[in-house]
Amino acid sequence: MKKKMVTAVLASTLLLSGMLAGCGSDGNGSGKDGQVTLNVWGMGEEAKSLPKIAEAFEKDNPDIDVKVQALPWDTAHDKLLTAVASKKGPDVLQMGTTWIPEFASAKALLDLKPHQEKYPELKNDNFYEGTLNTAAYEGAVVGVPWYIDTRVLYYRTDLLESVGYKQAPKTWEELSDAAQKLAKRGKGKYGISLDAKEQSLGFMFARQNGSKLIDGGKPQFNQPEFVEAIEYLNSFYTNGSAPKDLGLDIVQGFKGDAILPMFISGPWMVKLINDQAPELKGKWATAVLPMKKNNISALGGSNLSIFQHSKNQEEALKFLAYMSKPETQAEWFKLTQSMPSTKKAWEDPALKDDANFRVFGQQLEASEPMPLIKPWEKIAQSYLQTFEKIYRGTGDVKPELDAFNKQAEQILN
Known part of the structure; x- marks a missing residue:
């Protein structure tokens, strides 16, 4: 949705x-x-x-x-x-x-x-x-x-090319590398916008790393595939290539010299960019999501x-x-x-x-789609609370995900 x-x-x-x-x-x-x-x-x-x-x-x-x-x-x-x-x-x-x-x-x-x-x-x-x-x-x-x-990658083609990418990043490694290079353009610049309040984002990355999310009625949120994905997602905040609380409209951040030259979003953004930033014509594009084990997106x-x-x-x-x-x-x-x-x-x-x-x-x-089970919304809200502790640095990834997995078990039961 x-x-x-x-x-x-x-x-x-x-x-x-x-x-x-x-x-x-x-x-x-x-x-x-x-x-x-x-x-x-x-x-x-x-x-x-x-x-x-x-x-x-x-x-x-x-x-x-x-x-x-x-x-x-x-x-x-x-x-x-x-x-x-x-x-x-x-x-x-x-x-x-x-x-x-x-x-x-x-x-x-x-x-x-x-x-x-x-x-x-x-x-x-x-x-x-x-x-x-x-x-x-x-x-x-x-x-x-x-x-x-569904969600795809939006990117400024001109700025990606300036850091050595003539095409969109195709792997997790390339996405991280491109984001860090773009963030080094100067103070107040970032490589990518990752909305920490978008509940599907962490689950989407986890699936790309092979996580089943829930298997046989059992949550998998503290298993290696999920933990590695959240560590990867959190790395964009810890290395400074993604902002935590910028509060900037994404189209505004995409304009000009682009405070936010990459972001992940849905199809409605195509019209918004065309309408609100017509001067960017020919300087931006969409691409399928970069891949780890797969490149599954949210539906x-x-x-x-x-x-x-x-x-x-x-x-x-x-x-x-x-x-x-x-x-x-x-x-x-x-x-x-x-x-x-x-x-x-x-x-x-x-x-x-x-x-x-x-x-x-x-x-x-x-x-x-996200798992089609009645309590999924409650699980997703619990994840957002967990991830906020992680990306703000008030909790370590594995202990927080252990606690989240226990909460999910209780919700499912």
Whole structure:
């Protein structure tokens, strides 16, 4: 998921339950002029663009009237819980990828597998393998990947070349070497920005070093593969090539002589750099992540699911199939800059002919979601507290990870 999406649940379930009557399924599914009303809940900024796509769907399906409700991410989770408890909610709902285990275990999401023959757009082979994992639960397919994001390396090509790198660093060793050389350009300069509050970063590096994170229900956070990865990540702070508390907007840090000439982020940064720093055209690029044992990146995004208690499941399946068409996904990218989940959509010129976006398609071949288990968010927050002690120098790596592993065991149990 995008970082901005992973927010704390703020609203009270009791308060939200009173709001359902005006926005959930109307019970009989009848709309104007005999149409079926399909209620769709979307989250965040993406949902604001969804009605434009819904209008095109309605032209192809004049017997269906789509009503889109945009929910803030920070209240959506509680609202969905209320819908599950009352068995009254939307027909189609956007699901953050980390929410799938919780709502699937509550039997709130329709299994799409029996419907894939009738709606071939929903078949697994249309999507990247890593994205399919986010929509699977105990053998069921409880959603389709809608849009996805992954993390790649952004870098200033001109400044990397000035320290001897005509191409992006390809290995952990090269990334560390390039960052240290860039940091030596002068006082107040760094080699790379590594957001210590980005919870997926440490886990991503650990996977690149061969860590399974959790194996057979047992956390692996004090095993050599994980420990070595955190030591490597921490080395950027200890050798001064990454700042701890700079507090500088990343695009500003990327401009000019670049206080921050490298950083790891998602696809939304392409548009931000093009819009806010047009003078950098030809001086920056994206690259797949450097490799240790592999170069696995984090995979986020959102899925579309059908509410198990919907009375309009056939219409909802038509909508999911429409949203999964490559041409629909390509149009969605042009509207929102959200990466398509279907492989065929990446053949659209808007993606295929843009070198920076093309890199994201390459990285998707080596991208995996965080472990899809209900307590993962709690484990991730515990990791952030642990890593803060490490990078601020108030705790040593191995003892802190031993303590974190014990906390994770307790959370899992």
